[in-house]
Amino acid sequence: xxERAQAGPGRRTMLGAGAAVLGTAALGLAGGPADAAGNTxxxxxxxxxxxxxxxxxxxxxxxxxxxxxxxxxxxTLGSYQLALDMGAHIVEQDLVPTRDGxxxxxxxxxxxxxxxxxxxxxxxxxxTTKKVDGVSLTGWxxxxxxxxxxxxxRAKERIPGTRQKNTLYxxxxxxxxxxxxxxxxxxxxxxxxxxVWLYVETKHPTYFRGLGLxxxxxxxxxxxxxxRHRKQSPxxxxxxxPTSIQRLSRLVATPRVVLLSGAGERxxxxxxxxxxxxxxxxxxxxxxxxxxxxxQGIGPTLDLVIPKDSSGRLTAPTTLVKDAHAQGLVLHPYTxxxxxxxxxxxxxxxxxxxxxxxxxxxxxxxxxxxxDGIFSDNPDTALLAAADHNAN
Numbered sequence: 001x002x003e004r005a006q007a008g009p010g011r012r013t014m015l016g017a018g019a020a021v022l023g024t025a026a027l028g029l030a031g032g033p034a035d036a037a038g039n040t041x042x043x044x045x046x047x048x049x050x051x052x053x054x055x056x057x058x059x060x061x062x063x064x065x066x067x068x069x070x071x072x073x074x075x076t077l078g079s080y081q082l083a084l085d086m087g088a089h090i091v092e093q094d095l096v097p098t099r100d101g102x103x104x105x106x107x108x109x110x111x112x113x114x115x116x117x118x119x120x121x122x123x124x125x126x127x128t129t130k131k132v133d134g135v136s137l138t139g140w141x142x143x144x145x146x147x148x149x150x151x152x153x154r155a156k157e158r159i160p161g162t163r164q165k166n167t168l169y170x171x172x173x174x175x176x177x178x179x180x181x182x183x184x185x186x187x188x189x190x191x192x193x194x195x196v197w198l199y200v201e202t203k204h205p206t207y208f209r210g211l212g213l214x215x216x217x218x219x220x221x222x223x224x225x226x227x228r229h230r231k232q233s234p235x236x237x238x239x240x241x242p243t244s245i246q247r248l249s250r251l252v253a254t255p256r257v258v259l260l261s262g263a264g265e266r267x268x269x270x271x272x273x274x275x276x277x278x279x280x281x282x283x284x285x286x287x288x289x290x291x292x293x294x295x296q297g298i299g300p301t302l303d304l305v306i307p308k309d310s311s312g313r314l315t316a317p318t319t320l321v322k323d324a325h326a327q328g329l330v331l332h333p334y335t336x337x338x339x340x341x342x343x344x345x346x347x348x349x350x351x352x353x354x355x356x357x358x359x360x361x362x363x364x365x366x367x368x369x370x371x372d373g374i375f376s377d378n379p380d381t382a383l384l385a386a387a388d389h390n391a392n
Contacts, residue, residue, distance in 0.1 A: 055236075055255055055296075055330075057089055060389060061373025062382040063199055064088035065335050066107060070377035073155045073166055074114065075105040076173035077184060084188060088379035090197040090236065091185075095178055096204070097213040102147040103178040103222070107158075109204065112139030115153040116171065123149070132207055133268040143211060150175050162339060162354050178219070182226045195234035199332075201259070202237070205244040206269045216244060220251035229254055238299055241269040242282075242291065249294045257297040257332060258282075260304060279304070283320050288327045297330035297372070305333050305369055312345035314365055321370045334375035336363060336382060360385050 067079025068086065075094065083091045096109040109132065111117055117126075117140045126145070129138040142150065156170040157163055176184075178200070185196040202215040209215075219237075223229040229252040237252075239245050240259040249256060261267075263280040270277055281287050283304060291298060306317045324331050337343070341353035347362040349355070359378070363385030366374060376382035 057197070057373070058386070059372050060367055060382075060386045061089045061332065062087075062379050062386055063090045063092055063332060063373055063375045064379045065092055065375040065377050066094065067091060068377070068379060069158075070163070070338060071166065073157045073169055073173065075107060075176070076155045076169075077176050077180070078169060078173050080176075080181065080184065081188075083379050084196060086380045087383050089373075090199045092199040092201070092375065093178060093181055094201045094203050095215060095219065096142045097208055097215060097218075098145055098147045098150060099143055100146045101213060101218060103215065103218055104142060104147070104150060105176050105178060105181060106142060107203070109142045109208075110137050110139045111142060111150075111153070111175075113158045115140075115155055115175065117153050120153065133204055134271065143208070143213060147177065162341065164354075179222055179226075182222060182228070186226065189234075197234040197236070198228075199236045199238060202239045202241070202244045202248075204268070205239060205241050205247075206272055216247045216251060220248065223252050223254060231255070236297075241267050242294075243269040243273075246294050255297070256295045257299050257330075258291050258295045259299040259334075261301055263304060283318075283323070285323055285327070288324050288329060292327040292329050295329070297332060298324055299332045299334055299375070302333045302336070302366060305331070305366065305371060308344055314344045314346055317369045325370070330372040332373040332375065333366070333371055336366070336374055336376040336378070338378045338381055360388070364389065 064080070064083030064086070066074035067076065068082040068088075069079060072079035072082055080091050093105045094107045095103045096106050097103055106114060108114075117123055123140065126140050127138070128141070128144070129136060130141060131137075151174055153175060154171040155173050155175060157166040160167045181198070185198055189196045200219070202219065205215050220229065223233070223235070227233070228235045231253045233254050236255045236257055237245065237248050238257040238259050240261060242258050245256045245258055248254070260279050260282060263283070264278055266275070266278050269275075277287065282291065283300065288298070300320060304318065304320055306314045309315050321331055336359065338356045338359040339354055340348040340350070340357040343357040343359065343362050347358040349357045359381050363374075363382065367385065367389040374382060
């Protein structure tokens, strides 16, 4: 966003390294998105830090994961619009490139499961096997298509066996470019009288740079074009590769978050560069301090916040929230979904893996750790859970 006023009632302001919590969390954002009950008032909380970043966002922040992928095919304008209409505080995009260098919104460059590409005989010969970040995949990949060719495809539900109702919308939306999303966000921001926040991930940046399709430079160019390159811009950048975040930090001032997968895994840029550190090393105080030198937050998998036992039940929380906050880092872990198959065993209900379990119970457990926000496929559920949390 452009320069904004100091946080007033109902705002929670988060800044970078050296943060200290000076109040209690609030959901309401004065003059901003109402909570699930239609309220905007809340308690005040402010976080200060040495980087001077000011992110005016409610806490817990609800991030629409790939839009509203619990209700619409992911990474479509329909999914993004529903997330915004539901009241999600931020809407997420994942970016991959086309052969001619355009950035499009897909969770993966393999579009086999998320588009109707297999139904297009003219593209049958494009089906191939590739190794992406060390994993062999067979399908169709965005980097083998021009933007014009991708625009002939239509999006579909990625997991139709689990989300059968979402298949109703198969074929309705095309693959959006990131520039189209920026234009959409600007239109919606003008209509609503407040900025629309975006959460933007660079996918497989080392892999694509090796193909001559580096993500960071064209992304930074678009951010500057749409005035989202500043410290106070309503946009957060994210990547599982720390070096991508470091590269972006040299190109734009937009806030940045390092994503963290399983404790025993290594970021792919570490694998290719010979860096021996694992995620378990990065979540130690020294690793967090290192990330705080170029990022304002982390996006850990929820298992790094509360591990599960061998039966899939939650155990005691780790010290990650406390340790990250001590370095001034905000925490936006991922991902909460309502279906039994995705919930900790403690909160599953009945025997149907596709039925909803006790998502509110799981949200309650995660919010109790002090996380600053959460990615959710079901933003409406997350907003109600955040309202419950702030009411207690």
